[in-house]
Amino acid sequence: xxxxxxxxxxxxxxxxxxxxxxxxxxxxxxxxxxxxxxxxxxxxxxxxxxxxxxxxxxxxxxxxxxxxxxxxxxxxxxxxxxxxxxxxxxxxxxxxxxxxxxxxxxxxxxxxxxxxxxxxxxxxxxxxxxxxxxxxxxxxxxxxxxxxxxxxxxxxxxxxxxxxxxxxxxxxxxxxxxxxxxxxxxxxxxxxxxxxxxxxxxxxxxxxxxxxxxxxxxxxxxxxxxxxxxxxxxxxxxxxxxxxxxxxxxxxxxxxxxxxxxxxxxxxxxxxxxxxxxxxxxxxxxxxxxxxxxxx
Numbered sequence: 001x002x003x004x005x006x007x008x009x010x011x012x013x014x015x016x017x018x019x020x021x022x023x024x025x026x027x028x029x030x031x032x033x034x035x036x037x038x039x040x041x042x043x044x045x046x047x048x049x050x051x052x053x054x055x056x057x058x059x060x061x062x063x064x065x066x067x068x069x070x071x072x073x074x075x076x077x078x079x080x081x082x083x084x085x086x087x088x089x090x091x092x093x094x095x096x097x098x099x100x101x102x103x104x105x106x107x108x109x110x111x112x113x114x115x116x117x118x119x120x121x122x123x124x125x126x127x128x129x130x131x132x133x134x135x136x137x138x139x140x141x142x143x144x145x146x147x148x149x150x151x152x153x154x155x156x157x158x159x160x161x162x163x164x165x166x167x168x169x170x171x172x173x174x175x176x177x178x179x180x181x182x183x184x185x186x187x188x189x190x191x192x193x194x195x196x197x198x199x200x201x202x203x204x205x206x207x208x209x210x211x212x213x214x215x216x217x218x219x220x221x222x223x224x225x226x227x228x229x230x231x232x233x234x235x236x237x238x239x240x241x242x243x244x245x246x247x248x249x250x251x252x253x254x255x256x257x258x259x260x261x262x263x264x265x266x267x268x269x270x271x272x273x274x275x276x277x278x279x280x281x282x283x284x285x286x287x288x289x290x291x292x293x294x295x296x
Contacts, residue, residue, distance in 0.1 A: 060193030157181025183216030
């Protein structure tokens with residue numbers, strides 16, 4: 001690996017560590033009202049996860065000149081939204097998973113009602129975190145996160161996913177589902193970082209959105225691939241779950257090799273979109289390559 005690649009990986013690791021520290025600051029503030037809920041919140045977020053979304057906030061913001069202190073709140077907020085979605089996705093009424101990130105899912109480690117409440121609390125805590133720091137574009141930041149998480153974003157994607165079990169989707173419908181279920185939060189992460197730094201009229205914001213749209217879809221395609229090629233121990237969740245539930249996926253629709261090729265094409269699109277950022281975009285490029293080369 002080149003010196004630049006090693007440097008970029010160190011930058012990514014530092015952003016990941018910073019996000020963990022900021023999250024701990026929010027989650028370890030015991031409310032004193034219900035210790036069981038506090039424990040479930042901490043269990044669902046801290047100590048596990050790749051932290052891709054908060055890292056994207058930091059790297060996008062830094063690329064446009066934002067200070068880390070201004071990026072802390074949106075980075076924490078988007079990871080809380082992601083964590084809440086995983087807690088709810090794992091519930092018996094949805095995917096009914098027993099394992100997440102290498103340990104029992106929240107409803108297994110605690111119980112189902114508490115898992116529902118933990119997800120609810122994480123969603124609201126995310127917006128508390130986002131609003132905790134004054135910013136001239138706070139309204140745009142809140143709108144970005146709300147739209148990505150809600151009825152026109154992640155929640156819609158999950159609803160489409162649940163309704164698609166056992167059905168046959170064409171490529172356009174499958175792509176739309178992935179763009180909402182997974183891609184919406186990834187695009188929001190990049191946009192949050194960008195809007196902390198500059199106004200949305202800055203042309204680099206549009207370039208970063210093109211990057212995020214491409215890498216968000218590539219990330220989900222690679223997730224589909226890992227469900228076929230990975231093992232449970234490495235993945236930290238049950239492998240083969242999509243096929244077992246008869247869910248539409250890229251490998252099921254296109255075949256494994258074609259799905260892998262499509263992810264690589266999208267990576268190339270993402271890297272092309274970063275060119276206007278020059279050297280400042282290189283950590284994002286390194287992270288993008290990791291996102292479709294990871295084994296979990």
